Every structure is written in structure tokens, then in C-alpha cells.
Amino acid sequence: MECYLPFKNRLDLFVMHKYKLVLLILVISFLSFNTLHKYYVSVTEIEYISEQKSLQIISRVFIDDFESTLRNRYDERLTLAVDNEDELVNYYTERYLKEKLKITINGEPIQFNFIGKEYEDDLMLSYLEAVNLNEISTIEVVNRVLFETFPDQKNIVRFKINSTNKSILLVKENDKGLLNL
Numbered sequence: 001m002e003c004y005l006p007f008k009n010r011l012d013l014f015v016m017h018k019y020k021l022v023l024l025i026l027v028i029s030f031l032s033f034n035t036l037h038k039y040y041v042s043v044t045e046i047e048y049i050s051e052q053k054s055l056q057i058i059s060r061v062f063i064d065d066f067e068s069t070l071r072n073r074y075d076e077r078l079t080l081a082v083d084n085e086d087e088l089v090n091y092y093t094e095r096y097l098k099e100k101l102k103i104t105i106n107g108e109p110i111q112f113n114f115i116g117k118e119y120e121d122d123l124m125l126s127y128l129e130a131v132n133l134n135e136i137s138t139i140e141v142v143n144r145v146l147f148e149t150f151p152d153q154k155n156i157v158r159f160k161i162n163s164t165n166k167s168i169l170l171v172k173e174n175d176k177g178l179l180n181l
Contacts, residue, residue, distance in 0.1 A: 040146060042062075042146065042154075043158065044058070044141075045059075045158045046139070046157065046160070053131065054131045054133060056128075057103075057128035057130075059128065060124070061124055061126075062123060063122055063123065065150060067080045068149055069146055069148070073092075075092070094114035100144040101142070102141070105136050106138055137181055138178065138181065139159065139161065139178075139181070141157050141170075142175055142176045144175050147172045156168070157177055
């Protein structure tokens with residue numbers, strides 16, 4: 001025995017399937033665009049320790065992004081975050097950071113020392129320090145880290161100086177920030 005749905009129900013069924021199909025296409029499109037888009041962000045913390053007269057800097061970047069940059073710039077065989085990491089990684093990391101991260105205090109450029117780095121999950125933390133710094137009234141930071149590899153890169157710089165806590169967002173078109181204390 002064959003069962004026929006009344007015309008109105010078949011039309012409703014067709015419309016319902018059409019809406020499901022449109023919804024499915026929209027969901028797939030949304031998910032496709034979301035998975036293709038990756039965010040490129042670094043966070044650099046700059047803290048002044050008045051008792052030590054030092055500026056302590058911690059820069060956090062994604063390992064894979066930094067590795068791509070070092071490979072493009074210096075040596076395509078470099079691999080980060082492995083047990084037998086090449087000693088050149090530290091050399092190139094220091095060289096790169098000293099070229100791309102510039103700090104000026106009270107109108108004078110400062111030199112910082114590369115203390116080392118470590119890996120935490122999918123991040124690389126680089127430790128830098130500038131010593132023998134007296135009182136800070138202005139600090140200017142230029143952070144061009146990863147801009148040449150990732151045009152959409154965003155570099156957040158967080159300051160903890162004296163009693164001031166402030167963050168700035170630097171992008172390729174505006175890679176410099178100034179803080180007056």
C-alpha cells in the first residue's frame with residue numbers, strides 16, 4: 001500500500017529540506033573560513049625593577065611562527081622545541097630580537113642582553129634584560145617581530161613601570177609606542 005502525502009505537506013517538506021540545505025551550506029562556509037584564518041599575536045612584557053635598576057623583558061611568540069621566520073631568514077633546516085635543538089637557534093633568536101625589538105628610555109636607545117628562552121606548550125618565551133638604568137620618565141618601544149613573515153601580525157606590549165600598568169597594540173603600519181610616565 002502506497003502512502004501519498006497531501007500536496008501541502010510535500011511542499012512543506014521540500015521547503016524544510018531547502019532551509020536545511022541552506023543552513024548546512026552556511027555552517028560549512030563559516031567553519032571553513034574560520035579554520036583557514038589564523039591569528040598572529042605576540043605578547044611582550046616589559047617591567048622595570050627599580051631596586052635592581054633593570055628592565056626585564058619577556059617576549060612570548062608562537063613556536064611555529066617564530067620557527068618559520070628563522071627558517072626564512074637564516075637557515076631552512078632550523079627546528080625549534082626539540083630535544084637536540086641546534087645551538088644556532090639561540091644565536092639566531094638573539095640576533096633577530098635585537099634587530100626587531102628596539103627600546104629607547106628617556107630618549108636614549110638601550111642595549112639588552114639575551115638571557116635565554118624556554119618553551120611552554122606552543123609558545124616560546126624569550127628573556128631579555130637591560131641593566132644599569134636609572135629612573136624612567138619615557139619609554140619608546142619599536143616591535144617589528146614577525147611582521148616580515150606575517151603581515152597580519154599583532155604585537156601586544158605590556159608595561160609595568162613604577163606604578164604604571166599599560167598595554168599597547170603594535171601592527172605593521174604602526175610598530176612604535178611611546179609611554180610617558
